Amino acid sequence: MSTASLTVSGLRVAYGRKVIVDDLSLPPLQPGTLTALVGPNAAGKSTLLRGIAGLVSGTRGQVRLGDRDLLAMSIPERAQHLAYMPQGLPGGVALTVMETLVGALRAVPTALAPDGASAAAHAIRVLQKLGIEHLAMRTLDRLSGGQRQLVGLAQALAREPAVLMLDEPTSALDLRHQVSVMALVRETVVRSGLVGVVVLHDLALAARFADRLVALSEGKVQADGTPTHTLTPDLLARVYQVEARVERCSQGHLLVLADAPLRGAA
Numbered sequence: 001m002s003t004a005s006l007t008v009s010g011l012r013v014a015y016g017r018k019v020i021v022d023d024l025s026l027p028p029l030q031p032g033t034l035t036a037l038v039g040p041n042a043a044g045k046s047t048l049l050r051g052i053a054g055l056v057s058g059t060r061g062q063v064r065l066g067d068r069d070l071l072a073m074s075i076p077e078r079a080q081h082l083a084y085m086p087q088g089l090p091g092g093v094a095l096t097v098m099e100t101l102v103g104a105l106r107a108v109p110t111a112l113a114p115d116g117a118s119a120a121a122h123a124i125r126v127l128q129k130l131g132i133e134h135l136a137m138r139t140l141d142r143l144s145g146g147q148r149q150l151v152g153l154a155q156a157l158a159r160e161p162a163v164l165m166l167d168e169p170t171s172a173l174d175l176r177h178q179v180s181v182m183a184l185v186r187e188t189v190v191r192s193g194l195v196g197v198v199v200l201h202d203l204a205l206a207a208r209f210a211d212r213l214v215a216l217s218e219g220k221v222q223a224d225g226t227p228t229h230t231l232t233p234d235l236l237a238r239v240y241q242v243e244a245r246v247e248r249c250s251q252g253h254l255l256v257l258a259d260a261p262l263r264g265a266a
Ligand SMILES: Nc1ncnc2c1ncn2[C@@H]1O[C@H](COP(=O)(O)OP(=O)(O)OP(=O)(O)O)[C@@H](O)[C@H]1O
Pocket: 015, 018, 020, 039, 040, 041, 042, 043, 044, 045, 046, 047, 048
């Protein structure tokens, strides 16, 4: 189990000359905790995640896991420490779910699977946890959007990297799967001491499962703290330009009720 925290300092992420995130720093993201990145469309959430994961060539600054600089590592070396799940798996892939999972495990020498047999056994266990073992022999191009998203999550979870980064892992999922997937992500992060970062649009889901919310707009951190401290009508007005209420349901979970766009907001 890793005990290293993830620190982001002075991060600048740009697509060519278009700077999306500039001089962004975050207090350490601790192992065994889940952080949700939230914010409106085009706020820079995916760009920040991809920048931290070292996937945007115009990235400057430091991303440290303990005392190691992830951005200074080669891609194979970084992949031993960090798994990143994009918003959508590429379409038109005719490999089976098992083939993609075993491939993902074999691509990382330090993953839990030293040989073919144990990679397959491990892959099946992860599929079972996500309730999709029946898809093991199906090809990716014949799955529904939600099923593909669950397979993408299985690929990231299977490796149990020190840093787990998921971009909108529930966007294509039905209600039951949204809750079960977030519970599994949280359980994995806590049990294995991972640094978990997840981009979410659903603020109630973020508040329920994340330890910390980082709200972004225009590439800048607008708030950072526990869900209870961060999710306020004032923040929702400032960041989302919406008049909204934050209430608690009968079970104590936070709920966000958006009443109306603020006047003058696009
Ligand atoms: N590959 C790219 N090349 C150029 N600009 C890009 C690229 N990807 C994203 N952008 C721009 O970067 C900005 C931030 O986009 P990003 O996808 O990071 O936002 P986001 O907060 O994840 O949005 P959403 O919630 O809509 O997914 C947007 O203005 C977008 O147009």
